[in-house]
Amino acid sequence: MSEWIAAAGLMVAIDGPSGSGKGTVAKLLADEIGLPVLDTGLLYRLTGAVALERGVELDNEAALAEMVGDMLIGLSWSSDGIGYDGADWTPRLRTEAVGAAASTVAAKPLVRERLLSLQQQLAQAGCIMDGRDIGTVVLPDAPAKFFLTASVRERARRRWSQLKQMGHRGDLDEVLLDLKKRDQRDRERQHAPLAQASDAISIDSTTLRVDEVVDRMLGILERRQLIKPSA
Ligand SMILES: Nc1ncnc2c1ncn2[C@@H]1O[C@H](COP(=O)(O)OP(=O)(O)OP(=O)(O)O)[C@@H](O)[C@H]1O
Numbered sequence: 001m002s003e004w005i006a007a008a009g010l011m012v013a014i015d016g017p018s019g020s021g022k023g024t025v026a027k028l029l030a031d032e033i034g035l036p037v038l039d040t041g042l043l044y045r046l047t048g049a050v051a052l053e054r055g056v057e058l059d060n061e062a063a064l065a066e067m068v069g070d071m072l073i074g075l076s077w078s079s080d081g082i083g084y085d086g087a088d089w090t091p092r093l094r095t096e097a098v099g100a101a102a103s104t105v106a107a108k109p110l111v112r113e114r115l116l117s118l119q120q121q122l123a124q125a126g127c128i129m130d131g132r133d134i135g136t137v138v139l140p141d142a143p144a145k146f147f148l149t150a151s152v153r154e155r156a157r158r159r160w161s162q163l164k165q166m167g168h169r170g171d172l173d174e175v176l177l178d179l180k181k182r183d184q185r186d187r188e189r190q191h192a193p194l195a196q197a198s199d200a201i202s203i204d205s206t207t208l209r210v211d212e213v214v215d216r217m218l219g220i221l222e223r224r225q226l227i228k229p230s231a
């Protein structure tokens with residue numbers, strides 16, 4: 001049972017760089033307030049993974065856009081993950097290679113354009129959506145927007161320890177370098193770059209526990225009367 005009741009159709013946007021904790025916090029917040037959570041990174045990861053699998057050049061924008069058009073037909077995307085062509089793709093999308101491919105295809109305006117309306121349609125019933133451009137482009141009118149940050153060293157440490165738990169033997173400096181490259185690509189692309197919306201509240205999670213971040217968000221949503229205690 002959720003501890004809070006969310007206003008009907010509430011949309012909460014959570015943006016931030018890789019490893020800032022968006023996905024983790026979005027899931028916990030969603031459990032607390034009883035909303036579905038949509039991880040938009042999965043759409044770009046699936047695009048990158050399908051392109052790699054089919055041998056579509058990651059720099060060929062027209063071919064990628066055509067591929068995404070086809071992909072949308074067999075796509076199922078929900079709080080549980082992402083499915084395509086009758087298979088659950090979620091478990092195979094968490095590798096660094098897929099993350100890098102996702103970041104490359106995400107810089108292509110035609111790819112973003114093709115994925116935009118799906119995100120906007122699914123958000124309409126109310127949700128917590130996390131990504132890079134949710135507060136700025138996908139849901140510019142969302143009544144609650146958060147921009148989650150953490151120092152690049154801390155984000156690399158988190159990613160490294162996550163990889164270690166998954167059985168990978170990554171080097172921390174290598175993870176740090178990959179993260180810096182991804183940050184640069186995501187922030188510097190021309191179309192819908194990673195950016196804080198002017199009306200987003202920034203939370204630096206470098207020295208905060210996950211539950212402390214979630215509590216801050218709940219406090220802000222309650223003060224804005226977007227949620228109320230369920231009891
Ligand atoms: N405040 C925090 N303190 C410590 N560890 C955290 C914190 N927030 C998240 N983590 C851990 O950091 C790792 C990365 O978090 P998460 O996957 O949620 O980040 P993300 O911003 O969604 O990244 P990406 O955009 O690459 O998907 C996870 O292992 C998570 O448990």
Ligand SMILES: Nc1ccn([C@H]2C[C@H](O)[C@@H](COP(=O)(O)O)O2)c(=O)n1
Nearest residue numbers: 040041042044102103106131132133
């Ligand atoms: N709204 C979004 C979500 C994700 N991306 C891109 C940028 C990331 O490097 C890549 C993978 O995202 P992650 O799963 O790590 O959150 O997808 C984007 O451009 N816009």
